[in-house]
Amino acid sequence: MSNVFVALGRSMAGSLRDLLPIVVVIGFFQVVVLQQSVPDLFGLLTGLLCVVAGLTFFIYGLEMGLFPIGEVLAHSFARKGSLFWLLVFSFSLGFGTTVAEPALIAVAAEAASVAAEGGMIDATEQAMKSYASGLRYTVAVSVGLAIVIGVIRILKGWPIHYMIAIGYVLVVVMTGFAPQEIIGIAYDSGGVTTSTITVPLVTALGVGLASSIEGRNPMIDGFGLIAFASLTPMIFVMAYGMVI
């Protein structure tokens, strides 16, 4: 029993160390640069305690639940040998985890107000709402496709850098044609789509697939799914801005 506590204590200490830099930065700017006192010390301390405990639990659960399930799924799909179902699964995972992502919902709503201000759509609530949800589904479909493309790449063993370079060329070319107002949002949408729970799961899936297929190196072929998932939304959001 005492072993568990030692392990828990050690990972708590680890979480504390992960958090220390933010505390130091915010403390320094508050006290030295802005020369203000620290408000609500008690709230601050309880909040920090929550963060440390939360990070500890998260990492603990990661190794117990998220990583194993990703790998188990990858192995079972590889054993089953049905490409169709693997691709259906990849698409649903990308689409399903993205469409409900709070960060994306926020970005889509802001994009709608940018579009309304720029005169691309009517400035009515109705038009903005349909623009925002259209954008959300566009991004979700693009992430689903990204995971599908990424999984096919793992199966075939294609080198990633050519594919990413082609994606970049597309982004650059489309930047020239897309409406000015949408560009910043499009570039940002690549980064916000991948959430804290999706990332470990998708990483475990990729590494699991690459290690259960003969001739694939988990290091070279297993990573890269996230890269696709952050590239395709840029292309699709710009396309959406051009079409609407």
Place this chain on the structure above:
Amino acid sequence: METLSQLFTILLSTIKDVIPIVVIIFGFQLLVIRRPIPHLKKVLFGFAYVIVGLALFLLGLEKALFPVGRLMAQQLTDPEFIRGSMSAVGEVLHWSDYYWVYIFAFAIGASTTIAEPSLIAVAIKANEVSGGAIGVWGLRLAVALGVAVGISLGTFRIVTGYPIHWFIITGYIFVVIQTFFAPKLIVPLAYDSGGVTTSTVTVPLVAALGLGLASTVPGRSALIDGFGLIAFASLFPMITVMGYAQITEMVAARAKRKQKHEEMVNEE
């Protein structure tokens, strides 16, 4: 009491985020794979830990760090504060007068990245897969440096008002060229680290900084120029992670050469 209800709300929204994932995984497991999940109980406990952990993490951030951080972003970008360091009043602000903003952007980018849970997850996995060749801390520090440089450059762009795509396209060209010189093993991981870095901790603080800046710098629109910091934060980690691998490779090669040289000397 208020904290408890807040925790409950956050817990509920975290569960809502996880539901699609759980439905997809278990649906496919039951209908397509039709095989029981090994150690099902352990996996379910793991999921529960992840949900509780994430909810506590978000609650703590919302209580302790985000309010101060957001307020700070506003205060630092306030023209009053920036003028405070200047002797003459009424002078037009130069981009270099915003130096505290750049320093803050750098520091907050680096420190939030270190605490980013999804980056920790990827670093653990990379360490495991590479058999220890890629250090958990090495990767995390490399990514943190990339985000720090990216965000401070992004704030510089908002202040100066240069178009975002010049920076991003230059960055892309750099990444593509660097890819040909970087060790092959690191490339996919480096590409991944771009997307991984920006989630729960970094996005809220960085978004506040961007919006604060864009709404106070004369001639910028919050709606158009406030965006784009995340894009910078996802571009530069690719460069620093590949750079990290190149440097480690160089050091290892030099050590090997030195060893060989010493062996030869000893043989003589």
